[in-house]
Amino acid sequence: MSTTAYYIPHKATWPIIGTGGLMLTLAGFANFLNGSSIGSTMMVMGFMTFIVMLAGWFSLQATESESGMYSTQVGISYRMGMMWFIFSEIMFFAVFFGTLWYTRNLSVPWLGGLGDGPGRSSHLLWENFTAQWPTNGPGEIGGEFEPMGAWGLPLLNTLILLTSGVTCTWAHHGLLAQKRDQLIKGLIATVALGFMFVAFQAIEYHEAYTEMGLTLGSGIYGSTFFMLTGFHGFHVCVGAIILSVVLFRSWRGHFKPENHFAFEAAAWYWHFVDVVWLGLFVFVYLL
């Protein structure tokens, strides 16, 4: 494909279908939260539409890519798109890391009468509260709980994710070296490790809720813990699903050493999820 000719797709129907699906999903969720009975139906219908859109749009892209319609320039556009999408995701996680930092270093100490500003006298409202971490606040919201330790499942999960990063790269090397067998084996290992991570995370949550008294409602510790690990877990799921699709496409013989944007995008996303986990392990579990 010549690099100077431009590529212009026409008349896309998937975007408007996706928009409708997304809007229906969110409107349904909002109705559900308000206790309206049609909420969950709307949500399911909207989400199914959204999934159909994703499947349709992505298979269209895959077919186009395999039939050699994309120039180098298009490939660069896609890569930039993915890069900046990941950057936006980093900013999204930054909010919750920032929240954790702020509460641990500012608001909780202030409530306990430490520091300048509101820390000078806010403890007058909460006489029996001593600043410490973890905490569920001076109101002891959510009752007694046991904080999540770092050295059990979380450590195991760290090892799992790090290994999956390696298998993912190994698969990439396979793809580049035309070793299809290595590509597929590497991807299977990565996907399996990804879902294993999710499963362990589920076990950890189950323990937190049933044995440790640690819930989303356990004050600021519970809120930040579950919000950070929850959104991360969700991203691992999405990443593992994307990798599964890439695996499926690899089986069908897709991707060439010089043209495999989908694989690269999935791998970048997976490494991003990996790095976020390292941040979580240090700031949420360890410190």
Added chain:
Amino acid sequence: MSAVVTEHDDHHEHDHDHGPSKGLLRWLITTNHKDIGTLYLLFALAMFFVGGAMALVIRAELFEPGLQFVQPQFFNSMTTMHALVMVFGAVMPAFVGLANWMIPMMIGAPDMALPRMNNMSFWLLVAGVLMLASTLFMEGGAPASGWTLYPPLVLQTGAALPFAIFSVHLLGISSIMGAINIIATIFNMRAPAMTLMKMPLFVWTWLITAFLLIAIMPVFAGAVTMLLTDRFFGTSFFDAAGGGDPVLYQHIFWFFGHPEVYVMILPTFGVASTIIPVFARKPLFGYSSMVYATAAIAFLSFIVWAHHMFTVGMPIAGELYFMYATMLIAIPTGVKVFNWTATMWKGSMTFETPMLFSIAFVVLFTMGGFTGLMMSVAPSDFQYHDTYFIVAHFHYTLVPASIFILMAAGYFWLPKWTGHMYDEKIGKLHFWLSAISVNILFFPQHFLGLAGMPRRIPDYAVQFADWNMVSSIGAFIFGFSQLLFLWIVVKTIKGGTGEVVTDEVWEDASKHGLEWTLPSPPPYHTFTTPPEIVPTEHF
């Protein structure tokens, strides 16, 4: 070499029929940057009138002391919705519309880099605004906590709360998609001769704006997500009893919110820097310093957020740091104003409607900048904060700045877009009515604020009556004057004055930008192959 590779949804053959679909469907499924640009611009214009109508409800209620028309709760919904509709429905989409239309034409590209996503970002915007507007009809009314959605007040919203939050999510996804597309287009689709430092300033400012958008929209999404979980899932992010802090929300919000106001002003700078040289018949003064100043403003926007919160009770170190950092913004902003003045200096100026709006922008935006400088001084801000003084300040930086420049852009490029000339006489009438009434509308609000009138109140003490009445009169003149613009746009699309529009439209405009080398109106697909020349204005 010259082929444009195209495809249709169902079959993949190379096709040279580049025309649009027929009828309504064309707009639903279009991937053409001009179609999408038009959609954005028309949608923004419609929302400008919706938001404007809300503003007039506010000004009607404030015409006299005492409550005459609406209940306080509805009044609060109006101030909240006016802001949200104007920011997310009018100003931002209007600039995205300009970006869609102009960036490919200015850099010699056939279209945006990611055309399908372009379609989705427009329709997600519509979905988000629709969801937001639907809250007006819900039990408990639309959100009434101000556009900042501060907890704990916002958590008292009725059925509207989750809808408002999800509309923010939709608008956020839409903006991020739009911004990614703009970045990819600018980095990847430029004609070979169009190096970065030859790009028109409008392209530069949008490139930087797009970075801001990608960095901040997820932050806002995160903040409102925490509102959602605090209300429905028992988290304690903004609740002191659980160890959280309502002020934390404000920090996150303004980390988003301050760059957000620059999202609305940086493209404004870009358009002004495009228009002024054309009518001064002189190259832009200090092109590279304009680029650096824009980047500096964008950088500073991330480290000054808490100047919106001087009175929340931060430790003294925080107050001082944010005061100093905020003061710094005056430097690059000043450079810009000086550069525009120097561009006009010793030019050969004519004063067509776009130029009039641009000059008014420079003057009135600078006045908004002055009050901004005054408020950067934390101890003084203890007096100004949350009064009509700040209402006057930010309206000066948005209405006679962003809105005026959008008007200027409309007059400047409408002949190019439609191939028809607008009616200059009515354009000038529109300008003078707007420029005079906008000052009658907002200038007295400085006095009100200094005299002690808080913002966001539906009724006020009688000593504020005179200036409120003046302000309301200005508001109605300003509001109704904008109907002239609507009329001009419609008439120009339908054929305008009948005058033949050349490719250049404005005298020697082709020296200033690639878009003026194209026919008016430009073909459905602009550049089928990369153009080889670029205007050499800057060198």
Added chain:
Amino acid sequence: MKKAKQLIACVILMAMSLESAQAAYDLNLKQGVTQISHDVYDLHMLILWICVFIGIAVFGAMFYSIYYHRKSRGHVASQFHESTKIEILWTIIPTLILVGMAIPATKTMMELNDVQDADMSIKVTGWQWKWEYEYLDTGVHFFSSLDEASNRARQLGSGIDPRSVPHYLLNVDNPLVIPVKKKIRFLFTAADVLHSWWVPDLGWKKDTIPGFINEAWTYVEKPGTYRGQCTELCGKDHGFMPIVVIAMEQVDYDNWVAEQKGLVAETNAAAEKEWSKDELIAKGESVYQNNCASCHMADGAGMAGAFPALSGSKLVNGDINSQIDLVYKGKGMMPAFGQMLSEVDFAAVITYTRNALGNAVGDSVQPSAIKSLKSSAPAQNDDKDEDDKDEGNT
């Protein structure tokens, strides 16, 4: 353009004429009655003048050029478009000006922050939509809300001309009283949502944050009445929770404190006594009109879609304890009245709603019952004894 120029000229003139003619038209910032407010005013004027000066220079150049360098006058455009020297110049000069501004600003900021060595402390709590004042040294404690005359006039379509109401929207039932020439420390917090306490004459405002305490201080030189308003959007009646501060000589202030303590004793006695149902209903009506009618309407009809009707309401006509519980703790937009109303007022308004507004449940609740509820609920009220009078008031 012309208009803008005129306006600028106007501002300059106004700024110059202000110091003498402040009474007639409030165009500029108030100078206020404290040292801090004067400092802030000076800062304000300094920066205003800097802006005016820069404005004249920049706009002067621009308008000169607009007049002389126009095509219609035959001016031919130069083609210069760069000058590193001048760019550097107009970067450095503003920087120096900013440094000049930052120095006095920092000084004033430090002073504002210095709450140490206060003579007395007052805790201010923002409520939807009234202020609670608690004198930490003397135990005086009361709520302050919009006065009745303003409250009547400010209803939608009240037909009352606001100009006929003295200090419309800037008057309260119980003003905050402070002595002059004393350093007074304020402790700000909120009970429900954010509020902000602002009296322009004192020179600052401070947000009140639920669960946190912000501090500020003042030292008023001369006796007088100083008025302000809530300045952080706090819901429906944000515009209707004014602040009135009366600064008195020490002697007058001491008398006022003694009077307040008498009132406290009276209220306590009233809460102990047994009230008849009719007494409670009669009392309840005025409590209802002052506290509830702005949402639930004077006749209890509520407002469709926003505020539920009390007439025929399931809750009001149901179990009395669940009604008390809701009114006590609040829910959504309904404020928690438990700490806001006295025992008598609370019992009266509950009894009133159950036996008026088209409801006829027939039962009533005694102030003493509310009192025991209050003592069991976590309250931060002053539980100081009556004996430690006058302490800390010197």
